[in-house]
Amino acid sequence: SQQGEEDPQALSIQEGENATMNCSYKTSINNLQWYRQNSGRGLVHLILIRSNEREKHSGRLRVTLDTSKKSSSLLITASRAADTASYFCADTSGGSYIPTFGRGTSLIVHP
Amino acid sequence: EAGVAQSPRYKIIEKRQSVAFWCNPISGHATLYWYQQILGQGPKLLIQFQNNGVVDDSQLPKDRFSAERLKGVDSTLKIQPAKLEDSAVYLCASSFDRYTGELFFGEGSRLTVL
Numbered sequence: 001s002q003q004g005e006e007d008p009q010a011l012s013i014q015e016g017e018n019a020t021m022n023c024s025y026k027t028s029i030n031n032l033q034w035y036r037q038n039s040g041r042g043l044v045h046l047i048l049i050r051s052n053e054r055e056k057h058s059g060r061l062r063v064t065l066d067t068s069k070k071s072s073s074l075l076i077t078a079s080r081a082a083d084t085a086s087y088f089c090a091d092t093s094g095g096s097y098i099p100t101f102g103r104g105t106s107l108i109v110h111p
Numbered sequence: 112e113a114g115v116a117q118s119p120r121y122k123i124i125e126k127r128q129s130v131a132f133w134c135n136p137i138s139g140h141a142t143l144y145w146y147q148q149i150l151g152q153g154p155k156l157l158i159q160f161q162n163n164g165v166v167d168d169s170q171l172p173k174d175r176f177s178a179e180r181l182k183g184v185d186s187t188l189k190i191q192p193a194k195l196e197d198s199a200v201y202l203c204a205s206s207f208d209r210y211t212g213e214l215f216f217g218e219g220s221r222l223t224v225l
Contacts, residue, residue, distance in 0.1 A: 031212050033212060033213070033214075035214075035216075041218055041219075042115070042202060042204075042216035042217050042218045042219050043154070043202070043204075043214070043216040044216070045213045045214060045215070048212045048213060088153050088154075090153075092212065096166075096167060096209075097209050097210050097212070098144075098156055098159055098166075098167060098209075099156075099212075099214060100156070101146075101153035101154045101155070102153050103151075103152055103153050104152075104153050
């Protein structure tokens with residue numbers, strides 16, 4: 001099964017800065033999703049982008065999808081200390097629609 | 112709306128013992144997933160149910176892991192006998208159906224095998 005892979009593995013920034021995380025996948029997808037996981041907690045769905053979409057926004061989040069490069073990026077603008085968490089991309093492909101997760105990016109936002 | 116409930120939150124056992132985890136999905140959600148998350152890694156699918164039927168259990172180590180979803184609602188995941196490498200967080204998730212995409216996760220059950 002294919003798996004999205006995030007880059008970088010870890011990111012440390014100051015409050016107010018933007019954070020960009022990238023995700024690559026291997027074959028054609030139905031959709032790609034981003035999730036956040038605070039330490040010791042479950043995952044929370046952030047945003048879903050379909051294969052025929054190129055960009056989506058949700059509050060301070062902006063997700064782009066480039067199917068020609070098999071990659072997606074998550075941009076968090078004006079980051080806050082509360083954004084400190086791990087961020088995972090998950091792709092679905094073929095007929096299963098089962099989200100397959102990458103290893104995640106650990107984001108630390110310093111106050 | 113109540114979220115996905117899981118129990119226990121923490122469990123410590125010795126290798127070769129057995130353990131069971133319980134999950135109650137969001138009401139009305141037909142699809143239920145069990146994922147295993149080892150420290151520092153992303154969640155890995157163990158099994159997917161649609162109502163009370165298994166859709167995908169290709170990555171479930173069937174010699175020691177079993178799962179069921181009776182009546183298409185609650186689900187239990189059992190490990191017997193446990194190995195050291197089973198130490199992980201077991202995450203249950205549900206979705207309205209297989210195709211809507213968004214998964215709702217519980218807080219997870221953290222297993223430590225000594």
